[in-house]
Amino acid sequence: MCVFTEPNRNDGMVILVDDQVCYGWSSTERPDYVTDVACRQPLSGTSVTIRTPQEFLTLCEVQIFVCSDGWFGDNCDKRCHCLDNKEVCDKITGHCSSGCSHGFLGANCQTPRAINTDQGPSSPITLAVAISCGVVILIIVLVASLWIRRLQMKIKALETTRDEPYASLDQTTVEQISETCYTEMAEDRYDARYINSSVR
Incomplete structure (x- = not known):
């Protein structure tokens, strides 16, 4: 424990870092018995000096804190x-x-x-990969849309066929079919008569 027999002995104390003023008190002021001092501005140096205008200086203990390697700032927090x-x-x-x-x-x-x-900017390789991916996606979309359209057309054709079970024919086709059927029927009758007459 320090006992100050002459309390004015530390009036006007100045703390220096190399030759730069870190902190100071006026000639009528002195630090408290226990004082934490932070320099008024960031300073760097290799030595700390404590001076007073008096002939004697009374100090019990001095501790100097600096940032650890890898840290900086007023509170060494960066x-x-x-x-x-x-x-x-x-x-x-x-x-x-x-x-x-x-x-x-x-x-x-x-x-x-x-x-x-x-x-x-983007490298040529990145740009080429992006364009290639875009082209592949576009082709997939086109193929899928064509396949879906074709499927829809097939479904529509099946629905149409189900609604109209009989094909509609034009008049000429109907006449041709009727004539062909009539001729075939007549030939069948002739064959049947011939067979009947031979059997008797």
Whole structure:
């Protein structure tokens, strides 16, 4: 436990990341005994310096939190999406020097890429397959419609035949049939008379 014998000793404290100001208090203000500080803007650097305008500085403990590799943002809640999966993105901006991995775009590689936008216009093979499929489907539809039409015509012909069991003949055909029948009947009678006369 820290005991501050001179509480004004930390007035005007400034926290620096390398030479950049992360956070500071005025010369009449001081941090509380336990203070969580987040930089007022995202900063990157290799060293943290704490200064006061006084001759002495009293600190019990200092903990520095940075984003783990592969994460970035104010709360380290955004995942890096670098093309080179071994690259560590900028822990503040998320920028990847190798570019964004497949499926992401933008300055920080956080915008999902729409499906197939990187392929450009349709390839000739895709176009040929699509046209072939269209032609095959069209042929199937045409054959099916012709088969159905033919079937309907057969059904109609059968229904017509059922409704009219006797064929209608024109007058000339009727006369020809009647004459043929009469001649055949006459010949049958003649044959019958000849047979009868021979038997007697």
